[in-house]
Amino acid sequence: MTSSRLPQGGRIDRTKTVRFTFDGKAYSGHQDDTLASALLANGVTLFGRSFKYHRPRGVFAAGSDEPNALVTILSGDVREPNVRATELEIHDGLVTESQNRFPSLEHDFMAINQLAGPILSAGFYYKTFMGPAIGPLRSTRVWMFFEKFIRRAAGLGRAGIAADPDRYERMNAFCDVLVVGTGPAGLLAAEAAAETGAKVIIAEEKPVAGGSLLASAELIDGRNAAVWAREKAAALANLPNVRFLTRTSVWGYYDGNVLTAIEHVSDFKPNRTKGQPRQRYWVIRTGKTILATGAFERPIVFPGNDCPGVMLADAVRRYAIEYGVAAGNNVTLFTNNDSAYEAARALAQAGINIVAIVDVRADVSGACIEIASSAGAELILGHAVTGTHAGKTLSSITVQHFNAQTGHVSGAPREIKTDCLGVSGGWSPAIHLASQAGGKPEWDEDLQAFLPPEPNQNWVTAGSAAGYMDTVSVLSDGATKGSSSKTKPKLPAVDAPMFDASPAPVFEIEPAVKSQKAFVDFQHDVTADDIRLAYREGFHSVEHLKRYTTLGMATDQGKTSNIPGLAIMADVRGITIPEAGTTRFRPPFTPVSFGAIAGERYGDLRPHRLTPMHDWHLANSARTYEAGLWHRPMIYGSHGETVEQAYVREARAVRQSVGIVDVSTLGKIDIQGPDAGVFLDRVYTNMFSTLPVGKARYGLMLREDGIVYDDGTTWRLSETQFLMTTTTANAGNVMQHLEFYLDCVWPDLRVHLTSVTDVWAGSAVSGPKARAVLEACVTDTAIDNATLPFMGIVHGLIGDVPVMVCRLSFSGELAYEVYCGAGFGTQVWEALLEAGKPFDIMPYGLEALGTLRIEKGHVTGAEIDGRTTAHDLHLDWMLSKKKPYIGSGMKDRAGLNDENRLSLVGLISLDNQSINGGSHIVSDAAPREPADSFGHVTAACYSPALGKYIALALVKHGTSMIGNRAYATDLLRGKHGAVEIVSHHMFDPDGSRMHG
Incomplete structure (x- = not known):
């Protein structure tokens, strides 16, 4: 296999060789390589298969926006699926495998799905396998027949069943300023905050600080930009009031300036120190947040844009500059903006051959023309890529004349030999956290992108996250959106060319003849045609579009697909992108493991209370x-x-x-005070203020909506003291219930509550x-x-x-x-x-x-289930007509007294079979297709007093059904038996035994 490692360059440590495996084959890379960069260096271009069509997919990006290169990490019996190869640092002994293929990555049987394009179009799961009857299958069962095959084929990585052996930690942190991101804007903002003496936390998702500067050829204060960033970060990390967290992704922004983050503590280590956590979950409460989260490069939608070898232009640059890897021997760039020219300049300086730069614009600046010339690249203006040709990877592209004003392709196609196509469709600020914080993103016509909303908490965005897309503007004016910083950062001198950050408003290339699919969401196989189909079928809202087509719902959360998808929908609707709107971003910004969220809290975490x-x-x-x-x-x-x-x-x-x-x-609550009796009269449906000292009374509580809340006995110990007992499971809820009314509704009552259960x-x-x-x-x-x-x-x-x-x-x-x-x-x-x-x-x-209680017909939580009334449980004799109480105003509403409501009865098995709790009560003897349910079993047992299997149940028409036969059916467990409906008082109905 041909090596694509450049002879020099990159921040990798070439003196340290790292060995790992991918799909059972051994490879080697260097320390600080990601799995993606190491595999690219080894000439690997095929990384996985797409979700729906199982199309071959290569690496597309270089960070958290990667939609294609998802792998599973194997460690013994433990499997961790859907890990981005672009973010996975390699280490000795790392074992990984590709996903979503059978039997192998190169020969995937499910690739036959590519022939079923019309069947698997947008919303196919709503429209397929639900049609007319097939042979002996009833139409309602067609989906049930196909479901197991569909679910077996669906999904991405396969989760394991072995227990996770790793440790995770949870941390709470407090700071004056949280800086998210360590590009130039983040570093300068952190420095300015730290100089005021503020307590600062800096979070960077990469192993090293620098952001875009890591792959920059710029000079800052006469030094390489990456060196400048490294020195600036080191100085900050040494300050006593600064905590610097690398490998830490901030993924959620919540009310009160609370943010959540995941720190990868030892994922990247071959041998973890005993007791060291794998990941650490941070909850950070901050006075002010600075979001220097950067921007994501966008693709352009064109036919064949998903084949291995098609990548984002900045990703091609980053692999060359950061990792010393050539993504291709002959690279072509396709763009609608100037940033691709900076990529061309960096690639040429790294010794990579630039075949051509295809630009949809008819005119570009002199600086762009000069870079193309110095890179030895053919500059093809006013053209667009209209197709790709590939075997296992990209071999050539087709370009045609393109009118950026009309969006039409014309002229004879021209083929260009190339093995890597870097695409740049503009840049979208990473506004995800700002959007989570609240507010509606704002459209910027110049950038053709959404900018952060106006802050509704104490946060600002900085740098390219605020729409400032070049280092010069970031370092010259602070480049923040929102409230201004009190301290102006010290600005270094920057030696960098000036580029126009505004792209031509081109998001999609529609060829004259459609012969290849044009993908918008690579991971979920959503095409431009799918979006148009959604429009024709009435799904015009961006929220409906997202859910119907699954656009932006993959693990990358639409980081590359969101804007192109919105642009296509806006185009077919004949409106602008801001008029079409955008979906709201929700946590998490990047995938988070359940283990990290749980932290140390795993296993049975409930307190074990013992009598x-x-x-x-x-x-x-x-x-x-x-x-x-x-x-x-x-x-x-x-x-x-x-x-x-x-x-x-x-x-x-x-x-x-x-x-x-x-x-x-049993829950036990001590109630004391001069107004204790009055308080209980309001809480219970029956009277307690008249209860003599030394006596107890059974009481019933309702919710405000008239539904039964709890029952129990309350004992009067003195004129001003009562002891209330509650059901075991509801003790805490009843205590909160009483405290709420005493504190918020009747604060004038002189009553004190104390839980005395223990x-x-x-x-x-x-x-x-x-x-x-x-x-x-x-x-x-x-x-x-x-x-x-x-x-x-x-x-x-x-x-x-x-x-x-x-x-x-x-x-x-x-x-x-x-x-x-x-x-x-x-x-x-x-x-x-x-x-x-x-x-x-x-x-x-x-x-x-x-x-004993079932035989007697006493109710518990199984019957007091949050849906039953006193009438349903035959406890309406406890509803006082002499006083108001919680729920009395609603207890007589029509819906709670409907004759079709379920009410309490007893059941006796007629065939001496046990009755399962939860069984439905039906009138039909057919066990496989019983009639409609008119009730259900709440509790069942064998009664030694009656010598029969019995149950309590809630059924329609209640006591009027007594004497009728029915059937208790449990289809899940295969039980169907005849029962007689009887009174719920199945034993000693007159109570003579307890009164004896």
């Missing part, structure tokens, strides 16, 4: 799972028992004798023998029915531990909740178990608790 009796549970065969943030016993399993066998055993013990369950996790340990003793258990261990109070009636509260002792006992029931049995200080939870728990031994007391977990 005071947790260790006892584990020591006594409990199997736990998470309920909200808590770990709670699911079952206390015996050896060889299934979960169902265990919870049936436990639930049966409660019904027959007595059981004990840990209820420490203060109390709770044990619920349930079953016919529950009173006998408490009488055996509670002293200082009687537990008889007169002293402790239903919903009564007493205080006593268990041993020497003070306890508070409330008689209430969630199981439907005679039951008591025993509260004590959390530190005494296990002691009281064990004392209750000891007192219950004569009655064969059994600890039970959440599965048995759920079974």
Whole structure:
């Protein structure tokens, strides 16, 4: 393979050889090479295949705007897809592969898609495989048949399934000034800010500072521009008030002058130091932001513009000057502006042969003519490239006469032999971060580009990001847009030719005869014809155009395709580009790994809340799972028992004798103050101000829209003190709910709230023998029915531990909740178990608790799902007519009382099959194509009390459906069984057991 490495030049270290592989083949480069520059130096021109047509694609750019050269990094079983070869620094042992091809890059079977152009045009996924029936397939299933093949062919790189072994860090930083970019404007702005004593952070996405100066032949203060930038950056980095971050891409701009960045700490190292992070995620809060983000060179849309060997002109220059690599032996430049002539000058000085410069303009400046002549290039004015010819790479181009005013091509075509075509269609300021910060970009007619919006936060743009496209103007006037800097930078002398930065308004070349596709978005294979098709099909808005054609939605986020695409749509609409508008740029500016965003926060990050009796549970065969943030016993399993066998055993013990369950996790809120009763009257649907001291009451909360929010019991401990209990998972939400109303709606109420969930340990003793258990261990109070009636509260002792006992029931049995200080939870728990031994007391977990409540018809979060009303849950008896409360104004609206609303019922299996939670309730016995759903299962279990599989469900018409048969169907898990609809009170409907 022929080497394209130039004999000298570049910022690479030629003394250090780096070995790597690409598609299984070994290559070598030098330290500071990117994968793109190293492969180009090795004569590789084919880098990947396009997304839709699988067309061969070569490297196109030299930075984050690269749309084609995406590769996958392999490290053992770990795969990292869609990494830009233009930004990937090579290191010894680097293993990469190309993407989106099968079986190989050179011989891709899916390239057959190129023959299906009309089928795969814009919006094909909306219009294809959804037509009439095909054979036995119903029309609605045609897409389902083809979907697996489409999805297998779609996508870019293939993600791996192995765990990421690397470390990532998150950092928070604060500064007075953040400078993004270290071109000449960024360096001078940073220097001016640092001299005032401000705390400055400088972020540069490349390994070294300098920006455009790295590939510049200019002299600044008599020194090479790259040397000047390096010295300026080194001086800044040594200042105590400056933090200089290289390999750091600022990718998001948010309110309050908060910006996010990714620092590549060790991606580029062959052997990372143990414990060193791979990447670091920065959240930077700054007083002022200076966006010196530069500009992106634009392509020109013409037939065959995507073949390997066609590149941006400045990329050809950068590979030569920065990396010492010739992108071609015989280079031709195609342009509509002067910047390509600076590229020609730099390439000629590097010893690269310039065949021709094709310029759409009929007249150019004397400086341009002189450069073309000194470079030995044929200057072809008033012409355009109208086609390319290639084998594995570009071999020649076709040019024809072009009228820049009318946009018409004429005359006989002429073929020019060339193996690299550098294209320059003008420059677009990198306004992405400025756009994210807010505001509408402004069109600049001279630059034919969008400029940053007027600042709505404390930021300015500088240099080419502000529309100043040459180094001379940057260094002469500061070149900022927005608020001015207080300190004027010291300006060096620049030795550079003057060029006109204004391009001819030419974005597309339409040949007289269309024989090749003209691409706008290279990565997503969006052509100029696709944009015109979108227009004909009614997608005129730029936002609709983007989504219908996927223009600018690839990993490069339209950095090269945005303006040409907008120009073509504006042309077919007969309006100007600013009238057509532009899409808003959103984060991220460059791709960001999930690992970096997560940082150290991976795995199970939720706090693990454990009850005071947790260790006892584990020591006594409990199997736990998470309920909200808590770990709670699911079952206390015996050896060889299934979960169902265990919870049936436990639930049966409660019904027959007595059981004990840990209820420490219930939310507990202490409510104190002279207006506590009034506050609860407004929060709950039922009355609490009249509740006697020493009694508890079941309460229901609504949202403002009349939907049920939470339920629970609240205990009156004194005239001015209540203890509210909430559902476990909703405790935090209820606390916030109460605080909001107390702080914002009723600030005049004299009430204080305190979360005391962790203060109390709770044990619920349930079953016919529950009173006998408490009488055996509670002293200082009687537990008889007169002293402790239903919903009564007493205080006593268990041993020497003070306890508070409330008689209430969630199981439907005679039951008591025993509260004590959390530190005494296990002691009281064990004392209750000891007192219950004569009655064969059994600890039970959440599965048995759920079974008991389903049998009884009590509701939990499965039924209080954010959609149900008190009427739906048969709790309308709790809606007071004597007072207003949260939600009372909306509870009677028509939509919440419609007869077709889902309401609570019970289900009993008729074929002795288990019922899956979430199953739909249908009337049709056909298991494969059941009738429309008229409800769903919220909770299901096997009932030891009834000896049947039962469930709670929400169904249309509710109680009027009782006695009817239906079917519970779960197509996902293949269950379809007959059920009878019954009352949700399936066990002890009159409540005699808990009132006994």
